[in-house]
Amino acid sequence: MQLGHLAAEAELVKAFLRNRHPVELGEAEIADYKARIAALLKAQDAVLVAHYYTSPLVQALAEETGGFVSDSLQMARFGHDHAATTLVVAGVRFMGETAKILTPAKRVLMPTLEATCSLDVGCPPDLFAAFCDEHPDRTVVVYANTSAAVKARSHWVVTSSIALDVVEHLHEQGKKVLWAPDKYLGSWVQKQTGADMLLWDGSCIVHEEFKARGIEDLKRVYPDAAVLVHPESPAPVIDLADAVGSTTQIIDAARRLPNPEFIVATDQGIFYQLRKQVPDKTFIIAPTAGEGATCRSCSHCPWMAMNDLQALHDCLLHGSNEIHVAPELCARALLPLQRMLDFSRERKRAVTGNA
Numbered sequence: 181m182q183l184g185h186l187a188a189e190a191e192l193v194k195a196f197l198r199n200r201h202p203v204e205l206g207e208a209e210i211a212d213y214k215a216r217i218a219a220l221l222k223a224q225d226a227v228l229v230a231h232y233y234t235s236p237l238v239q240a241l242a243e244e245t246g247g248f249v250s251d252s253l254q255m256a257r258f259g260h261d262h263a264a265t266t267l268v269v270a271g272v273r274f275m276g277e278t279a280k281i282l283t284p285a286k287r288v289l290m291p292t293l294e295a296t297c298s299l300d301v302g303c304p305p306d307l308f309a310a311f312c313d314e315h316p317d318r319t320v321v322v323y324a325n326t327s328a329a330v331k332a333r334s335h336w337v338v339t340s341s342i343a344l345d346v347v348e349h350l351h352e353q354g355k356k357v358l359w360a361p362d363k364y365l366g367s368w369v370q371k372q373t374g375a376d377m378l379l380w381d382g383s384c385i386v387h388e389e390f391k392a393r394g395i396e397d398l399k400r401v402y403p404d405a406a407v408l409v410h411p412e413s414p415a416p417v418i419d420l421a422d423a424v425g426s427t428t429q430i431i432d433a434a435r436r437l438p439n440p441e442f443i444v445a446t447d448q449g450i451f452y453q454l455r456k457q458v459p460d461k462t463f464i465i466a467p468t469a470g471e472g473a474t475c476r477s478c479s480h481c482p483w484m485a486m487n488d489l490q491a492l493h494d495c496l497l498h499g500s501n502e503i504h505v506a507p508e509l510c511a512r513a514l515l516p517l518q519r520m521l522d523f524s525r526e527r528k529r530a531v532t533g534n535a
């Protein structure tokens with residue numbers, strides 16, 4: 181379900197970013213912010229947990245201060261297991277909410293509460309609840325990119341790294357699935373598993389812009405390149421992929437595949453980790469057309485871009501942008517989230533043979 185106000189929302193974000201940073205930070209200012217943030221993290225018993233789509237500066241700072249950079253599933257796990265009493269989540273709002281749901285006793289801060297996600301915005305809880313009510317025979321599986329209220333209405337929460345395994349498991353049990361909100365990820369999972377899935381009509385404004393024809397053209401220029409695609413991309417783009425997967429799985433594929441070059445269809449924030457973790461290979465961003473796009477071909481999430489050093493510093497200094505989720509909602513949303521974490525742990529044990 182695409183809502184008309186998405187484009188307006190993205191414009192607001194861009195205006196926010198323009199006003200916030202009329203001038204780029206210089207090297208000295210960056211070093212100063214980083215030092216002050218590191219000191220604040222230490223003084224407040226806080227740890228920085230950042231998503232792969234945040235800026236290289238924020239990712240580097242998380243790594244330098246004993247924090248963590250990863251996909252949303254691993255971020256949630258790390259925040260839950262870490263001893264710090266405050267989690268600073270650099271990402272988009274559902275990631276902060278997920279951290280709070282998993283660890284309600286901890287203080288969860290975010291650089292901004294305005295960083296949302298088109299998948300979350302496009303799946304309002306009341307409309308989603310009505311959709312579920314119309315299909316009581318289906319197991320409700322929602323992507324992590326949703327509000328706490330939508331998670332609370334589901335049976336399972338999944339991330340892109342585990343969606344396939346969970347739906348395959350449900351399909352083996354003969355269950356029919358109601359899937360939300362990403363229609364492209366849902367279609368891909370449906371195609372891979374053969375499960376009976378009813379899909380909500382949502383999409384990611386960044387991944388939706390990758391174009392198959394542009395990738396085919398680029399393949400002619402780089403014939404030895406493999407194509408790595410996040411499954412939030414449209415089916416014709418996924419069909420060209422040598423590997424499809426979450427951000428972590430994309431990095432793993434870049435390491436594993438023998439190709440010297442890779443065309444990558446996901447948010448450009450991941451290039452920092454790709455170049456760092458696989459330095460001997462070349463990475464090229466997959467083309468977008470930008471026609472009618474809210475993100476205008478930048479291949480970068482406008483909401484992720486709101487996590488800058490200044491906002492990070494200010495939230496720690498003032499204790500602002502704290503995430504609150506009502507305890508009753510927290511308890512209901514925790515059930516499907518915990519189901520995913522338990523399932524993931526069991527799967528890992530089965531694969532590695534570890535107890």
Ligand code: SF4
Binds near residue numbers: 296298299387447483
């Ligand atoms: S990249 Fe797409 S899915 Fe990820 S937070 Fe941004 S809008 Fe949402």
